[in-house]
Structure formats: structure tokens, C-alpha cells
Amino acid sequence: MYPFGPLVGPFLFLELENMPHNMNFGDALQAIKDGREVARAGWNGKNQFVFMIKASDYQKTLGFDLKVCDGLAIKTSKNEIQVGWLASQQDMLADDWKIIE
Numbered sequence: 093m094y095p096f097g098p099l100v101g102p103f104l105f106l107e108l109e110n111m112p113h114n115m116n117f118g119d120a121l122q123a124i125k126d127g128r129e130v131a132r133a134g135w136n137g138k139n140q141f142v143f144m145i146k147a148s149d150y151q152k153t154l155g156f157d158l159k160v161c162d163g164l165a166i167k168t169s170k171n172e173i174q175v176g177w178l179a180s181q182q183d184m185l186a187d188d189w190k191i192i193e
Contacts, residue, residue, distance in 0.1 A: 117184045127144070128192070132189055133190060143166075143167070147161050147163075164176070
């Protein structure tokens with residue numbers, strides 16, 4: 093278990109290139125806000141995805157009163173969580189975003 097609560101349930105990593113319903117970055121960002129995990133078919137790393145860390149989940153573990161903000165994180169191909177993910181210009185302009193089921 094991660095300190096900010098349950099990460100995400102079991103993942104079904106499908107071949108993203110074969111999944112229908114490509115999204116643009118705006119749609120992908122809305123899916124993240126809705127609690128989904130998203131990835132790009134064009135990423136070269138396997139099994140990577142982006143998700144939101146909810147401040148309310150994380151703040152409960154701190155033990156002191158300090159405002160925590162929501163943030164994006166990426167599960168890397170090395171099976172690590174990188175907090176503070178930032179989209180590149182290519183990511184923002186891409187139309188190959190998919191929801192991870």
C-alpha cells in the first residue's frame with residue numbers, strides 16, 4: 093500500500109495501439125480527474141500510465157495540518173511511481189491517449 097492510499101486496482105494492460113477511442117490530451121485529463129488511469133499509445137515504455145494522487149488521501153497520512161494539493165503521477169516502465177508528472181508538448185498535442193481498463 094502506498095502512503096496516499098490504495099494506488100489503483102488490478103490493471104489490464106491491453107495493447108494500446110489496438111484499443112479504440114483515441115482521446116486528445118483534454119479528454120485524457122478529464123478522465124484522470126474522473127479517477128481513471130490513462131496512457132499514450134505512442135509511449136515507448138511498456139505499462140506506463142498517468143493518474144491523479146488525491147490530496148485528501150495523502151493528507152490523512154501526514155499527521156499534521158498542512159494543505160496538500162492534488163497532483164499527477166506516472167507509473168513508470170520500471171514499475172515505480174514518479175510523483176509530479178508533467179506532460180511534454182508532444183503529450184499535450186497527441187491524439188493517441190487511451191484509458192487503462
